[in-house]
Amino acid sequence: MADEPSNRAAFEVQAQYCEAMAAPLTARLCRALARVLTRDTAIGTRVLDWPGEPVADAVVLRLVGGLHALARRGDADAFAATDAELAALLVTHDTALLPWLDGPPQTNEAQRSAGLMTGLLHVAATLGPRVEVLEIGSSAGLNLLIDRMRFDLGGVMAGPAGSPLTIAPEWRGPPPPAAPVAIARTRGVDLAPVDVRDPAQAERLAGYVWIDAAERLARLSTAIAMVHDRAVELTQGDAPDWVEARLAEPQDAGTTRVLMHSVVWQYLPATARERIRGAMEAAGARATREHPLAWVMMEPNRDLHRHEVRVQCWPSDQPMQLVALTHAHGAWVEGLAPPYETRDYVMRRGAYE
Secondary structure, eight states, rough: OOOHHHHHHHHHHHHHHHHHTHHHHHHHHHHHHHHEEEESSSSHHHHHHHOOOOTTTHHHHHHHHHHHHHHHHTTOOOGGOOOHHHHHHHHHHHHHGGGGGGGGGOOGGGGGGHHHHHHHHHHHHHSSSSEEEEEEEESGGGGGGTTTOOOEEEEEEESOTTTTTTEEEESSSSOOOOOOOOEEEEEESSSSSSOOOOOOOHHHHHHHHHHTTTTHHHHHHHHHHHHHHOOOEEEEHHHHHHHHHHHHOOOOOOOOEEEEEOOOGGGGGHHHHHHHHHHHHHHHHHOOOOSSSEEEEEETTTTTTTEEEEEEEESSSOOOEEEEOOOTTSSSSEEESOBBBBBOOOOOOOOOO
16 A cells, blocks of 8 residues: 555656656656645645555556646646646646546557557468457557558558558568558457547547647547547447457458457456456467467566567467567557567556556
């Protein structure tokens, strides 16, 4: 259980992550909040007395999201405030900020699909071009637009040429396989899905994007417009239940069923992770060349302080392979050369983005 010093220290931890990810304005605000928070406000009391693990619970990002939302509405600019002005702002907007602490931040960075498409290219090179995508932890479902986005991955192009959203991260290392990919269908699930067709929910999602990240905010706006144009298949539900149900459905011959996710695995309870692993292993054992299966993930490796793209294909005895490294928000992707690492690791809880 945390105490006040631990809860204040979480702001410095988050500030360092912000600096490492080129977000100096957000880093500055994190440090200022650590200095000015007091129990004179309800928001200060709740943060300083936070009973859980503040970094894993993303308490700092919850509060920063609320302050960014105030700035976006033009109500108050915490990012340009002096310490005295920030302290006064927290008093004035105490009631408005409190609900932001009620749940973890929900972000949905469409550029993370660069790592996911890198994985799908490896799947297509192994099992054939036609795939159907099942995504867990979809948030607002923006990565379910992966079939409608255009990708430039080290010169390897994928997706429709006329897409309003092009994902072109800085590419490092060898390019991914130049394999054709035909995504037949995308479906997703989330415990608390965000409907970006609702202006209030869309604005809340934008609040969690750091103010420094103008490109991310512009990309979010374009992706939301794409959802307005044609909705994604996103449902509310528990990930293990949903995965088990989808894997039990009939599968079109010649179409690879792909489970994918990004920065989700660490937030699932151990029991949920084991159920999903078990369901995938059982489905993999049943997979055939006509009805293949694959797993694509873009997840943080906290032990090595990096985000990794891993892929597994069935039918095969080949373990999950590490095929690329990536920036947390997809700004760059580094392709790796075979032989690919197959060492497993334990993903620990944490919220730094």
